Amino acid sequence: MDGLTERQLASVDDVVEAAAAAGIEVWLRGGWAMDFHLGQVTRPHVDVDWYCWRADAERLAATLTGRGWRPDPRMPVEVQLDLFRGDVEVSFAYLSRDDTGRVTVGGGPWTGTPLPAGMLDGPRGEIGSHTAPIISVAAQIEFKEMFPVWMPERPRRPKDADDVARLRASLITSAATGEDPAQLRSPVPRAAWTDEGSERA
Known part of the structure:
Protein backbone atom coordinates (compact mmCIF):
# COMPACT_ATOMS: atom_id res chain seq x y z
CA MET A 1 0.00 0.00 0.00
CA ASP A 2 1.57 3.31 -1.05
CA GLY A 3 1.78 6.46 1.04
CA LEU A 4 -1.09 8.28 -0.67
CA THR A 5 -3.40 5.31 -0.21
CA GLU A 6 -2.53 5.17 3.49
CA ARG A 7 -3.23 8.90 3.84
CA GLN A 8 -6.55 8.52 2.00
CA LEU A 9 -7.54 5.72 4.37
CA ALA A 10 -6.58 7.94 7.30
CA SER A 11 -8.76 10.68 5.80
CA VAL A 12 -11.72 8.29 5.76
CA ASP A 13 -11.21 7.71 9.48
CA ASP A 14 -10.96 11.46 10.03
CA VAL A 15 -14.15 12.26 8.13
CA VAL A 16 -16.10 9.45 9.82
CA GLU A 17 -14.92 10.56 13.26
CA ALA A 18 -15.58 14.25 12.62
CA ALA A 19 -19.01 13.65 11.10
CA ALA A 20 -20.08 11.33 13.91
CA ALA A 21 -18.98 13.83 16.56
CA ALA A 22 -21.03 16.53 14.82
CA GLY A 23 -24.07 14.31 14.25
CA ILE A 24 -23.68 14.49 10.47
CA GLU A 25 -24.40 11.58 8.13
CA VAL A 26 -21.91 10.78 5.36
CA TRP A 27 -21.54 7.89 2.90
CA LEU A 28 -18.59 6.84 0.76
CA ARG A 29 -19.25 6.62 -2.98
CA GLY A 30 -17.13 5.89 -6.05
CA GLY A 31 -14.05 3.69 -5.98
CA TRP A 32 -13.52 3.85 -2.24
CA ALA A 33 -17.11 2.70 -1.59
CA MET A 34 -16.36 -0.37 -3.71
CA ASP A 35 -13.13 -1.08 -1.84
CA PHE A 36 -14.81 -0.73 1.56
CA HIS A 37 -17.49 -3.14 0.41
CA LEU A 38 -14.90 -5.64 -0.84
CA GLY A 39 -12.71 -5.22 2.23
CA GLN A 40 -9.52 -4.42 0.36
CA VAL A 41 -7.86 -1.71 -1.71
CA THR A 42 -8.21 -2.87 -5.31
CA ARG A 43 -6.45 -0.03 -7.14
CA PRO A 44 -5.03 3.48 -6.62
CA HIS A 45 -7.53 6.31 -6.16
CA VAL A 46 -6.98 9.96 -6.96
CA ASP A 47 -9.40 11.25 -4.31
CA VAL A 48 -12.06 10.17 -1.81
CA ASP A 49 -15.69 10.75 -2.79
CA TRP A 50 -18.58 11.05 -0.34
CA TYR A 51 -22.25 11.98 -0.09
CA CYS A 52 -23.69 14.24 2.62
CA TRP A 53 -27.02 15.97 3.13
CA ARG A 54 -27.09 19.44 1.57
CA ALA A 55 -28.48 20.85 4.81
CA ASP A 56 -25.35 19.64 6.66
CA ALA A 57 -22.78 20.90 4.16
CA GLU A 58 -21.94 24.20 5.86
CA ARG A 59 -21.58 22.59 9.27
CA LEU A 60 -19.53 19.73 7.82
CA ALA A 61 -17.21 22.21 6.10
CA ALA A 62 -16.70 24.08 9.35
CA THR A 63 -16.04 20.85 11.23
CA LEU A 64 -13.43 19.65 8.75
CA THR A 65 -11.70 23.00 8.30
CA GLY A 66 -11.25 22.93 12.06
CA ARG A 67 -9.29 19.71 11.54
CA GLY A 68 -6.92 21.15 8.96
CA TRP A 69 -8.90 20.65 5.75
CA ARG A 70 -9.06 23.55 3.28
CA PRO A 71 -11.66 24.40 0.60
CA ASP A 72 -10.77 23.62 -3.00
CA PRO A 73 -11.59 26.77 -5.01
CA ARG A 74 -11.95 24.82 -8.26
CA MET A 75 -15.46 23.58 -7.40
CA PRO A 76 -18.34 25.94 -6.48
CA VAL A 77 -19.64 25.08 -3.03
CA GLU A 78 -23.19 25.31 -4.41
CA VAL A 79 -22.50 22.17 -6.46
CA GLN A 80 -20.51 20.09 -3.97
CA LEU A 81 -18.06 20.47 -1.12
CA ASP A 82 -14.41 19.88 -2.08
CA LEU A 83 -11.62 19.97 0.47
CA PHE A 84 -7.95 19.05 0.59
CA ARG A 85 -5.29 18.47 3.21
CA GLY A 86 -1.78 17.98 1.91
CA ASP A 87 -2.04 15.69 -1.11
CA VAL A 88 -5.40 14.18 -0.10
CA GLU A 89 -8.59 15.44 -1.75
CA VAL A 90 -12.12 14.72 -0.53
CA SER A 91 -15.41 15.72 -2.14
CA PHE A 92 -18.97 15.62 -0.85
CA ALA A 93 -21.83 15.48 -3.34
CA TYR A 94 -25.09 16.74 -1.85
CA LEU A 95 -28.24 14.80 -1.09
CA SER A 96 -31.77 16.02 -0.39
CA ARG A 97 -35.26 14.50 -0.16
CA ASP A 98 -38.34 15.36 -2.18
CA ASP A 99 -41.86 15.73 -0.82
CA THR A 100 -42.39 11.97 -0.90
CA GLY A 101 -39.21 11.25 1.04
CA ARG A 102 -37.17 9.97 -1.89
CA VAL A 103 -33.45 10.70 -1.83
CA THR A 104 -32.54 13.14 -4.58
CA VAL A 105 -29.59 15.05 -5.98
CA GLY A 106 -29.05 17.95 -3.60
CA GLY A 107 -26.89 20.36 -5.59
CA GLY A 108 -25.97 21.50 -9.08
CA PRO A 109 -28.04 21.54 -12.27
CA TRP A 110 -29.72 18.20 -11.56
CA THR A 111 -31.03 19.15 -8.13
CA GLY A 112 -34.18 17.21 -7.30
CA THR A 113 -33.46 14.22 -9.54
CA PRO A 114 -34.27 10.94 -7.73
CA LEU A 115 -31.37 8.68 -6.80
CA PRO A 116 -31.54 4.85 -6.58
CA ALA A 117 -33.99 3.50 -4.02
CA GLY A 118 -32.21 2.01 -1.03
CA MET A 119 -28.93 3.71 -1.89
CA LEU A 120 -28.29 4.72 1.72
CA ASP A 121 -29.51 1.49 3.31
CA GLY A 122 -26.52 -0.76 2.79
CA PRO A 123 -24.29 -2.11 5.56
CA ARG A 124 -21.12 -0.30 6.59
CA GLY A 125 -17.95 -1.24 4.76
CA GLU A 126 -14.55 -1.97 6.19
CA ILE A 127 -10.91 -2.36 5.22
CA GLY A 128 -9.00 -3.86 8.11
CA SER A 129 -9.62 -1.63 11.12
CA HIS A 130 -11.10 1.16 8.98
CA THR A 131 -14.93 1.32 8.78
CA ALA A 132 -17.26 3.73 7.02
CA PRO A 133 -20.84 4.06 5.77
CA ILE A 134 -21.05 3.32 2.03
CA ILE A 135 -23.74 3.56 -0.61
CA SER A 136 -25.36 0.26 -1.52
CA VAL A 137 -23.70 -2.13 -3.93
CA ALA A 138 -26.73 -1.96 -6.22
CA ALA A 139 -26.34 1.81 -6.50
CA GLN A 140 -22.61 1.49 -7.11
CA ILE A 141 -23.23 -0.91 -9.99
CA GLU A 142 -26.02 1.20 -11.44
CA PHE A 143 -23.92 4.35 -11.51
CA LYS A 144 -20.98 2.64 -13.17
CA GLU A 145 -23.11 0.79 -15.74
CA MET A 146 -25.49 3.60 -16.62
CA PHE A 147 -23.16 6.58 -16.76
CA PRO A 148 -22.24 6.01 -20.44
CA VAL A 149 -25.95 5.74 -21.24
CA TRP A 150 -26.80 8.95 -19.39
CA MET A 151 -23.77 10.76 -20.81
CA PRO A 152 -22.82 9.18 -24.17
CA GLU A 153 -20.04 11.69 -24.69
CA ARG A 154 -18.14 9.97 -21.86
CA PRO A 155 -17.63 6.29 -22.73
CA ARG A 156 -17.20 3.71 -20.02
CA VAL A 164 -18.66 -3.73 -12.00
CA ALA A 165 -17.23 -7.23 -12.44
CA ARG A 166 -15.80 -7.14 -8.91
CA LEU A 167 -19.04 -5.86 -7.41
CA ARG A 168 -21.22 -8.40 -9.22
CA ALA A 169 -18.91 -11.22 -8.19
CA SER A 170 -19.16 -10.09 -4.59
CA LEU A 171 -22.96 -10.34 -4.73
CA ILE A 172 -22.76 -13.88 -6.02
CA THR A 173 -20.27 -15.05 -3.42
CA SER A 174 -21.59 -13.21 -0.34
CA ALA A 175 -25.21 -13.33 0.81
CA ALA A 176 -24.19 -11.02 3.67
CA THR A 177 -24.51 -7.95 1.47
CA GLY A 178 -28.32 -8.16 1.61
CA GLU A 179 -28.60 -6.80 -1.92
CA ASP A 180 -31.40 -7.98 -4.22
CA PRO A 181 -29.92 -8.83 -7.64
CA ALA A 182 -33.32 -8.24 -9.23
CA GLN A 183 -33.05 -4.57 -8.33
CA LEU A 184 -29.58 -3.92 -9.72
CA ARG A 185 -30.93 -2.14 -12.77
CA SER A 186 -33.75 -0.04 -11.35
CA PRO A 187 -34.43 2.85 -13.77
CA VAL A 188 -32.88 6.16 -12.74
CA PRO A 189 -32.64 9.27 -14.96
CA ARG A 190 -29.19 10.02 -16.36
CA ALA A 191 -29.01 13.11 -14.17
CA ALA A 192 -29.00 10.94 -11.08
CA TRP A 193 -25.30 10.32 -11.65
CA THR A 194 -24.89 13.95 -10.51
CA ASP A 195 -21.16 14.76 -10.41
CA GLU A 196 -20.00 11.14 -10.51
CA GLY A 197 -19.17 11.68 -14.16
CA SER A 198 -16.17 13.70 -13.11
CA GLU A 199 -15.15 11.18 -10.48
CA ARG A 200 -11.47 10.45 -10.83
CA ALA A 201 -11.26 7.66 -8.30
Whole structure:
Protein backbone atom coordinates (compact mmCIF):
# COMPACT_ATOMS: atom_id res chain seq x y z
CA MET A 1 0.00 0.00 0.00
CA ASP A 2 1.57 3.31 -1.05
CA GLY A 3 1.78 6.46 1.04
CA LEU A 4 -1.09 8.28 -0.67
CA THR A 5 -3.40 5.31 -0.21
CA GLU A 6 -2.53 5.17 3.49
CA ARG A 7 -3.23 8.90 3.84
CA GLN A 8 -6.55 8.52 2.00
CA LEU A 9 -7.54 5.72 4.37
CA ALA A 10 -6.58 7.94 7.30
CA SER A 11 -8.76 10.68 5.80
CA VAL A 12 -11.72 8.29 5.76
CA ASP A 13 -11.21 7.71 9.48
CA ASP A 14 -10.96 11.46 10.03
CA VAL A 15 -14.15 12.26 8.13
CA VAL A 16 -16.10 9.45 9.82
CA GLU A 17 -14.92 10.56 13.26
CA ALA A 18 -15.58 14.25 12.62
CA ALA A 19 -19.01 13.65 11.10
CA ALA A 20 -20.08 11.33 13.91
CA ALA A 21 -18.98 13.83 16.56
CA ALA A 22 -21.03 16.53 14.82
CA GLY A 23 -24.07 14.31 14.25
CA ILE A 24 -23.68 14.49 10.47
CA GLU A 25 -24.40 11.58 8.13
CA VAL A 26 -21.91 10.78 5.36
CA TRP A 27 -21.54 7.89 2.90
CA LEU A 28 -18.59 6.84 0.76
CA ARG A 29 -19.25 6.62 -2.98
CA GLY A 30 -17.13 5.89 -6.05
CA GLY A 31 -14.05 3.69 -5.98
CA TRP A 32 -13.52 3.85 -2.24
CA ALA A 33 -17.11 2.70 -1.59
CA MET A 34 -16.36 -0.37 -3.71
CA ASP A 35 -13.13 -1.08 -1.84
CA PHE A 36 -14.81 -0.73 1.56
CA HIS A 37 -17.49 -3.14 0.41
CA LEU A 38 -14.90 -5.64 -0.84
CA GLY A 39 -12.71 -5.22 2.23
CA GLN A 40 -9.52 -4.42 0.36
CA VAL A 41 -7.86 -1.71 -1.71
CA THR A 42 -8.21 -2.87 -5.31
CA ARG A 43 -6.45 -0.03 -7.14
CA PRO A 44 -5.03 3.48 -6.62
CA HIS A 45 -7.53 6.31 -6.16
CA VAL A 46 -6.98 9.96 -6.96
CA ASP A 47 -9.40 11.25 -4.31
CA VAL A 48 -12.06 10.17 -1.81
CA ASP A 49 -15.69 10.75 -2.79
CA TRP A 50 -18.58 11.05 -0.34
CA TYR A 51 -22.25 11.98 -0.09
CA CYS A 52 -23.69 14.24 2.62
CA TRP A 53 -27.02 15.97 3.13
CA ARG A 54 -27.09 19.44 1.57
CA ALA A 55 -28.48 20.85 4.81
CA ASP A 56 -25.35 19.64 6.66
CA ALA A 57 -22.78 20.90 4.16
CA GLU A 58 -21.94 24.20 5.86
CA ARG A 59 -21.58 22.59 9.27
CA LEU A 60 -19.53 19.73 7.82
CA ALA A 61 -17.21 22.21 6.10
CA ALA A 62 -16.70 24.08 9.35
CA THR A 63 -16.04 20.85 11.23
CA LEU A 64 -13.43 19.65 8.75
CA THR A 65 -11.70 23.00 8.30
CA GLY A 66 -11.25 22.93 12.06
CA ARG A 67 -9.29 19.71 11.54
CA GLY A 68 -6.92 21.15 8.96
CA TRP A 69 -8.90 20.65 5.75
CA ARG A 70 -9.06 23.55 3.28
CA PRO A 71 -11.66 24.40 0.60
CA ASP A 72 -10.77 23.62 -3.00
CA PRO A 73 -11.59 26.77 -5.01
CA ARG A 74 -11.95 24.82 -8.26
CA MET A 75 -15.46 23.58 -7.40
CA PRO A 76 -18.34 25.94 -6.48
CA VAL A 77 -19.64 25.08 -3.03
CA GLU A 78 -23.19 25.31 -4.41
CA VAL A 79 -22.50 22.17 -6.46
CA GLN A 80 -20.51 20.09 -3.97
CA LEU A 81 -18.06 20.47 -1.12
CA ASP A 82 -14.41 19.88 -2.08
CA LEU A 83 -11.62 19.97 0.47
CA PHE A 84 -7.95 19.05 0.59
CA ARG A 85 -5.29 18.47 3.21
CA GLY A 86 -1.78 17.98 1.91
CA ASP A 87 -2.04 15.69 -1.11
CA VAL A 88 -5.40 14.18 -0.10
CA GLU A 89 -8.59 15.44 -1.75
CA VAL A 90 -12.12 14.72 -0.53
CA SER A 91 -15.41 15.72 -2.14
CA PHE A 92 -18.97 15.62 -0.85
CA ALA A 93 -21.83 15.48 -3.34
CA TYR A 94 -25.09 16.74 -1.85
CA LEU A 95 -28.24 14.80 -1.09
CA SER A 96 -31.77 16.02 -0.39
CA ARG A 97 -35.26 14.50 -0.16
CA ASP A 98 -38.34 15.36 -2.18
CA ASP A 99 -41.86 15.73 -0.82
CA THR A 100 -42.39 11.97 -0.90
CA GLY A 101 -39.21 11.25 1.04
CA ARG A 102 -37.17 9.97 -1.89
CA VAL A 103 -33.45 10.70 -1.83
CA THR A 104 -32.54 13.14 -4.58
CA VAL A 105 -29.59 15.05 -5.98
CA GLY A 106 -29.05 17.95 -3.60
CA GLY A 107 -26.89 20.36 -5.59
CA GLY A 108 -25.97 21.50 -9.08
CA PRO A 109 -28.04 21.54 -12.27
CA TRP A 110 -29.72 18.20 -11.56
CA THR A 111 -31.03 19.15 -8.13
CA GLY A 112 -34.18 17.21 -7.30
CA THR A 113 -33.46 14.22 -9.54
CA PRO A 114 -34.27 10.94 -7.73
CA LEU A 115 -31.37 8.68 -6.80
CA PRO A 116 -31.54 4.85 -6.58
CA ALA A 117 -33.99 3.50 -4.02
CA GLY A 118 -32.21 2.01 -1.03
CA MET A 119 -28.93 3.71 -1.89
CA LEU A 120 -28.29 4.72 1.72
CA ASP A 121 -29.51 1.49 3.31
CA GLY A 122 -26.52 -0.76 2.79
CA PRO A 123 -24.29 -2.11 5.56
CA ARG A 124 -21.12 -0.30 6.59
CA GLY A 125 -17.95 -1.24 4.76
CA GLU A 126 -14.55 -1.97 6.19
CA ILE A 127 -10.91 -2.36 5.22
CA GLY A 128 -9.00 -3.86 8.11
CA SER A 129 -9.62 -1.63 11.12
CA HIS A 130 -11.10 1.16 8.98
CA THR A 131 -14.93 1.32 8.78
CA ALA A 132 -17.26 3.73 7.02
CA PRO A 133 -20.84 4.06 5.77
CA ILE A 134 -21.05 3.32 2.03
CA ILE A 135 -23.74 3.56 -0.61
CA SER A 136 -25.36 0.26 -1.52
CA VAL A 137 -23.70 -2.13 -3.93
CA ALA A 138 -26.73 -1.96 -6.22
CA ALA A 139 -26.34 1.81 -6.50
CA GLN A 140 -22.61 1.49 -7.11
CA ILE A 141 -23.23 -0.91 -9.99
CA GLU A 142 -26.02 1.20 -11.44
CA PHE A 143 -23.92 4.35 -11.51
CA LYS A 144 -20.98 2.64 -13.17
CA GLU A 145 -23.11 0.79 -15.74
CA MET A 146 -25.49 3.60 -16.62
CA PHE A 147 -23.16 6.58 -16.76
CA PRO A 148 -22.24 6.01 -20.44
CA VAL A 149 -25.95 5.74 -21.24
CA TRP A 150 -26.80 8.95 -19.39
CA MET A 151 -23.77 10.76 -20.81
CA PRO A 152 -22.82 9.18 -24.17
CA GLU A 153 -20.04 11.69 -24.69
CA ARG A 154 -18.14 9.97 -21.86
CA PRO A 155 -17.63 6.29 -22.73
CA ARG A 156 -17.20 3.71 -20.02
CA ARG A 157 -13.68 3.56 -18.65
CA PRO A 158 -11.92 0.17 -18.41
CA LYS A 159 -11.67 0.54 -14.64
CA ASP A 160 -15.45 0.97 -14.44
CA ALA A 161 -15.99 -2.36 -16.22
CA ASP A 162 -13.48 -3.97 -13.86
CA ASP A 163 -15.26 -2.45 -10.87
CA VAL A 164 -18.66 -3.73 -12.00
CA ALA A 165 -17.23 -7.23 -12.44
CA ARG A 166 -15.80 -7.14 -8.91
CA LEU A 167 -19.04 -5.86 -7.41
CA ARG A 168 -21.22 -8.40 -9.22
CA ALA A 169 -18.91 -11.22 -8.19
CA SER A 170 -19.16 -10.09 -4.59
CA LEU A 171 -22.96 -10.34 -4.73
CA ILE A 172 -22.76 -13.88 -6.02
CA THR A 173 -20.27 -15.05 -3.42
CA SER A 174 -21.59 -13.21 -0.34
CA ALA A 175 -25.21 -13.33 0.81
CA ALA A 176 -24.19 -11.02 3.67
CA THR A 177 -24.51 -7.95 1.47
CA GLY A 178 -28.32 -8.16 1.61
CA GLU A 179 -28.60 -6.80 -1.92
CA ASP A 180 -31.40 -7.98 -4.22
CA PRO A 181 -29.92 -8.83 -7.64
CA ALA A 182 -33.32 -8.24 -9.23
CA GLN A 183 -33.05 -4.57 -8.33
CA LEU A 184 -29.58 -3.92 -9.72
CA ARG A 185 -30.93 -2.14 -12.77
CA SER A 186 -33.75 -0.04 -11.35
CA PRO A 187 -34.43 2.85 -13.77
CA VAL A 188 -32.88 6.16 -12.74
CA PRO A 189 -32.64 9.27 -14.96
CA ARG A 190 -29.19 10.02 -16.36
CA ALA A 191 -29.01 13.11 -14.17
CA ALA A 192 -29.00 10.94 -11.08
CA TRP A 193 -25.30 10.32 -11.65
CA THR A 194 -24.89 13.95 -10.51
CA ASP A 195 -21.16 14.76 -10.41
CA GLU A 196 -20.00 11.14 -10.51
CA GLY A 197 -19.17 11.68 -14.16
CA SER A 198 -16.17 13.70 -13.11
CA GLU A 199 -15.15 11.18 -10.48
CA ARG A 200 -11.47 10.45 -10.83
CA ALA A 201 -11.26 7.66 -8.30
